[in-house]
Amino acid sequence: MILVMVRVMALGLWRDRAGLVLVFVLPPLVFIVFATVFSAGASGRLDIRVGVVDQIGGADSQRLVDSLQRRLGGRLTRSPNVAALEDAIESGQVDAGLVLHGDLADASTPVTVLNHPGRKAAGEVLTAQVNAAVGEDLPELMLRREVARLAPLLALTPDQVRRSAGMPPGPASTPPFAAQRILPGGDPLVIYYAGAVSILFLMFTAMQGAMSLIDERRAGLWLRLGLSTGGVAPLLGGRMLWLTALGVIQALVLFQIAAAVYGVPVLTNVPAWSATAVCAAAASAGIALALAAACNTRDQAQPVSTFTFLILAAIGGSMAPRFLMPEALQTLGWLTPHTWAIEAYQTVLWRGLVNTTVLEAWTVLAGFAGVGFLAALWLEARRRL
Amino acid sequence: MAVERTEAVLHLAKATRRYGDRAALDQVDLELEEGEVYALIGRNGAGKSTLAKAAIGALALDEGSVRVLGADPSRDRYVRREIGVAPQEIALYLHLTVAENLDVFAALAGVSRAERGAAVARAMDETVCGERAAERLENLSSGWRRRANLAAAIVHRPRLLVLDEPTEGLDTETLLILRRLIARLRADRTAILLISHNAEDVAVLADRLGVMEAGRLTVEGRPAELMAWAFGGRTELVVRLSAAAPLVEPILAARGLVASDQGLCWSGMVVDALAQAREIEMALRSVDVELRELTVHPPGLDALIGWATG
Numbered sequence: 001m002i003l004v005m006v007r008v009m010a011l012g013l014w015r016d017r018a019g020l021v022l023v024f025v026l027p028p029l030v031f032i033v034f035a036t037v038f039s040a041g042a043s044g045r046l047d048i049r050v051g052v053v054d055q056i057g058g059a060d061s062q063r064l065v066d067s068l069q070r071r072l073g074g075r076l077t078r079s080p081n082v083a084a085l086e087d088a089i090e091s092g093q094v095d096a097g098l099v100l101h102g103d104l105a106d107a108s109t110p111v112t113v114l115n116h117p118g119r120k121a122a123g124e125v126l127t128a129q130v131n132a133a134v135g136e137d138l139p140e141l142m143l144r145r146e147v148a149r150l151a152p153l154l155a156l157t158p159d160q161v162r163r164s165a166g167m168p169p170g171p172a173s174t175p176p177f178a179a180q181r182i183l184p185g186g187d188p189l190v191i192y193y194a195g196a197v198s199i200l201f202l203m204f205t206a207m208q209g210a211m212s213l214i215d216e217r218r219a220g221l222w223l224r225l226g227l228s229t230g231g232v233a234p235l236l237g238g239r240m241l242w243l244t245a246l247g248v249i250q251a252l253v254l255f256q257i258a259a260a261v262y263g264v265p266v267l268t269n270v271p272a273w274s275a276t277a278v279c280a281a282a283a284s285a286g287i288a289l290a291l292a293a294a295c296n297t298r299d300q301a302q303p304v305s306t307f308t309f310l311i312l313a314a315i316g317g318s319m320a321p322r323f324l325m326p327e328a329l330q331t332l333g334w335l336t337p338h339t340w341a342i343e344a345y346q347t348v349l350w351r352g353l354v355n356t357t358v359l360e361a362w363t364v365l366a367g368f369a370g371v372g373f374l375a376a377l378w379l380e381a382r383r384r385l
Numbered sequence: 386m387a388v389e390r391t392e393a394v395l396h397l398a399k400a401t402r403r404y405g406d407r408a409a410l411d412q413v414d415l416e417l418e419e420g421e422v423y424a425l426i427g428r429n430g431a432g433k434s435t436l437a438k439a440a441i442g443a444l445a446l447d448e449g450s451v452r453v454l455g456a457d458p459s460r461d462r463y464v465r466r467e468i469g470v471a472p473q474e475i476a477l478y479l480h481l482t483v484a485e486n487l488d489v490f491a492a493l494a495g496v497s498r499a500e501r502g503a504a505v506a507r508a509m510d511e512t513v514c515g516e517r518a519a520e521r522l523e524n525l526s527s528g529w530r531r532r533a534n535l536a537a538a539i540v541h542r543p544r545l546l547v548l549d550e551p552t553e554g555l556d557t558e559t560l561l562i563l564r565r566l567i568a569r570l571r572a573d574r575t576a577i578l579l580i581s582h583n584a585e586d587v588a589v590l591a592d593r594l595g596v597m598e599a600g601r602l603t604v605e606g607r608p609a610e611l612m613a614w615a616f617g618g619r620t621e622l623v624v625r626l627s628a629a630a631p632l633v634e635p636i637l638a639a640r641g642l643v644a645s646d647q648g649l650c651w652s653g654m655v656v657d658a659l660a661q662a663r664e665i666e667m668a669l670r671s672v673d674v675e676l677r678e679l680t681v682h683p684p685g686l687d688a689l690i691g692w693a694t695g
Contacts, residue, residue, distance in 0.1 A: 004492045012480045015521075220472035224537065226443050227465045228493035 001230040005238025006245070009209060013246070019208065023250055027201035028257045031194060035262055038189035038321075048122045049075045051085045051094040060104045060141055064111075067133040068098070082114075089114055095122035098130065105144040187262060188350045192321060194258040195345030199280050199338045200318040201254075202247045203309040206281075206288035209243045211301055213292045213380070232380050240285050240373050247281025248274075265349055272348040272358065279365035280341040286372025287337070293379035312336045340364045394419055394545050394576035399449035400439050402600075409435040411600035412449070417545070420574040422567060424581055424591035424608075426686055432600040433580045434473075437547050440578060441468050453545055466495045469543030473550040475530045476537070479523040483514055483533045486522065487540045494541035508540040511569070513562050528556045535563065539570070546570060547578045552586050564590065587686060596693040604693040615692045616684045620658040624651045624665060625678035636668045654684065 013019050050072055054061050069076045077094065079085035085097040096119065102110030111130060115123030134142060147156070216222045225235055255273065258264040266273055291308065295301035313319055315329060316338025322330055333339035344361035347353050395417035402410040409432050417423050425433045438444040439451055442458025442465070451457060456464035470476075477486045487505040496504050509515040514532040522530055531554070538546060551563055567577060567590050581587055587594060588608055596604040604611060624637060629648040637644070640661055642651040655661050658681040669676050684692075 001493060004489055008478055008481065008489055011485070012478070015480050220474035220476040221478070223438070223441075223443055223472050224470055224476045224490065225493065227441060227468055227470060229462050229466050229495040230493075231462055 001228060001234040002238040002241055005235055006242040009212065009239060009242040012212065013209075022208070023201075023205050023246065024253050027197055027250060028254050030201070031197040031254055031258065032261065034193040034197060035190045035258065038187075038193060047075065048072070048095040048125050049077070049093070050126055051077050051079045051088045051097045053079050053082055053085050053097070053099045055099065055101045056104070056110075058104075060138065061100045063138055064100065064104065064130075064133060067137040068129060071129050071133060085114060089116050095119050096126040098126060104138075105141055106148060187264075188346065189321070190258060190262040191264055191346055191349045192317075192342060194255055194264055194349075195342040196313075196318040196338070198251045198254050198277075198345070199284070199316070199341040200309070200313045202250065202281055202284040203288065203312070204305075205250055206243045206247060206284040207291065207301070207305045207309070209246065210239065210285070210288035210292035211298055213239070213289070214295060214298050214301055217383070218297070233377060236289060236373065236376055236380060239289060240282070240369075243285035243288065244278065244282045244369075247284055248277045251277040251281065265352070269348050269352060272354045273345070275362055276341065276344040276348055276358070276365075279344070279362045279369070280337065282369035283337040283341070283365040283372070286369035286376070288372075289376035290372040290379070293376040293383070312338055315339075317342050337365055337368045393417060393452075394421075394454060395440055395578065396452040397436075397440065397449065398452075400436070400446050400451060401448035402435060402439065402444060403447050408600045410439060410446070413439075413600070413602050415440075415595065415602060415605075417576045417578060419544070419576055420571050422571055422577045422579055422590050422592050424579045424587040424594045425597060426581065426587060426594065426690060427597035428690065431597040433597050434549060435600070436597065436602075437470075437549055437578060437580055440545075441465075441470055441547055466541055467544045468547070469538040469541065469545070470547045471535050471538035471549065471551055473553060475522070475527075475534050477522050477530070477533055480521060482519050482521050483509065483525075483529075483536070484518040486533060487536055490537045491540045494543075496541050504540050504542070508536040511539065511566055512536040527554055528559045531555055531559055532562065535566065539566075543575065545576050545578070547580075549580045550582065551579070552581060552583045596690055598693065604689075611689060612684060615689055616654055617656070619654040619656050619684070621682055621684050621688060622653060622655045622658045622661060623678070623680045623682075624676070625649060626651075626669075627675040627677045630669075630672070630674040632672045633669055633674050636665065640665065654688070 013023065050068065052065055052068070054065060065076070065078075077088075079088060079097070082099055085094075085099065088094045089097050095115070097114035099112045099114065100110065101112065102108075104110045113123050113127050113130065115126070150156075151160075213222075216225065226232070228235065255264065255266045255277075259266040288305070291305050292301055295304060313336075316333050316336030317325070318338045322333055322339065322342070325333070340361040344358050344365070347355060347358050347361075393416045395415065397413055397415040400410050400413040400415075401408060411432075413432075413436060415423075415436070425436065427433050435444065439446060440453075442451060442453070442460075445459065451459070453464050454467055458464050458468060478489065481489065484505055487508055488501055491501045491504050491508075492498075506515070509518055512532045512535045514529060514536055517525060517529050517533075520529075522533060525533070531551075535548075535551065538548070548567075552560055555563065564586075567579075570577060571592075579586070579591060591608055594604075594606060594608045594611055595602050604615075606614070622640075622642065624642065626633070626649050634644070634648070637651045640653070641655060642653040644651050662679055662681055666676060666679065
């Protein structure tokens, strides 16, 4: 009897092309948008637009501008003077500005970064890019600056100082003091958003499916279904099973895209990921069934569920990362299935662990599923009689 | 569990259901035997559909009891497979085909997988909807949907069939199919509770008739007997005038006719209607009032409902 209901609902989705797009295409697209934004931030690739004024016009300043041009991928424009650059920043044509105004090898601070008070982060990024450009592409310039600074201390002869100034441009001859090595593993923010977007859409998908209860009630179908020899429990059980399976498939599609595009390590954590996906999907199904059972009409269910799910998503961290939230909101988030699902996915996929946090998350999500299902059963049984 | 064949198929005793102060069902007693067609008539809101829901165990009673083949259908699930219901709405999945729908409802009624194919084929055959078996409901006209709705009610061969307004919106062909089906089911000893507004259906199909008013079963009996009891030898006489004529009002009122339509229409149940009609015609001619229409016909269900509900 449960499988009969699963078949009815599966055929309903299979024959609804718009529904298929909403369930399987929209969530990955939204995830890709979030992941693209946040993975760029995490990897240091922030796409800022920069204006530059070169008041020196020398070979070194030109090399610095060329280096920045390469780093910023063509988002560097030249301004004729400082006033024009300030106007461009003010009007938002560029995010930050760079003025080369002193001898790069000699002046104490030959470069000034201009930025708007509303976009301080852009100034920070540009400063970092300038330092990186000088350090990596103009190393002899840095050396000349150091020689000039240290000459009095080291008692260098004028000839020695001149020789250092005559060094040809080229790569740094000294090896870097510290080297970086990126460890394997997914980008935590990408994993965060994979979990966050997944649980957000699971709720809406489950609600769409659960609202068939309301349609059946209004079409008189529930009266006929109520004559089934198994009673209400298998009818709702079939729905619960289908919505959970659908949720897992939806999460699978989304996480496979996360794995393929962003290297999220799903394949190396299949058992723990599967358990998290099943618990999250079941929680969504239980909550959606309870809401559908409590509402009389679609007109009632639609706004109630949208309101509920958006509030849960906002508090639970599906929209903005939880670590950006105030302490009180972070605490409140533990009341939502979203927070538990996100935490479980992060711990499993980023840290590769199944610790007490994950076990707690599975338990809480299963609890949401059970309570939701029982509430739906109780409400439907009451409604029937 | 096997169901014994010794009990009445449906037995309601003092069935009562209240919504606040209003009694939707009020002390209703009803018994339906094998092979019997019982028609339930009454005005909208009289409690017919509530009674139908109570009969199939879909409504909890405040007082009284419901038994289907001796069991309580709201508690004893095994007896539910002996009940079929065709609600007034098309209670089917629109995204499924006719055959898929029938298969689903046969499965839910407990028909085994091995028997399901034959059960579906038989139901489609009896309701003549086999030629659309592979089409989805959403693509079918209302007539075909009604046939499928009926087929889903009988696919598991119930012994109690509840039909709520089954002739609503039916074309002539489907109406004939329905009447043939009911006749066959009656011959097959199926008990049928028929809720209908259609006087012709009730006259043709029903063995017994019950009139409901404000949750009570006010009158019950065989249709012909009820008509005779309610109206004796009286017949309905309707007189339509081309213009209101105060002079003729005493003539018509003296014969028990009642005015409507601003005095242009007079009607009532009279004995020896033909003789009365002749006298009225002569009386109107004598006062130069033009008669537009004068009809005499046997009382219908509406008149019976009117009579039963005072």
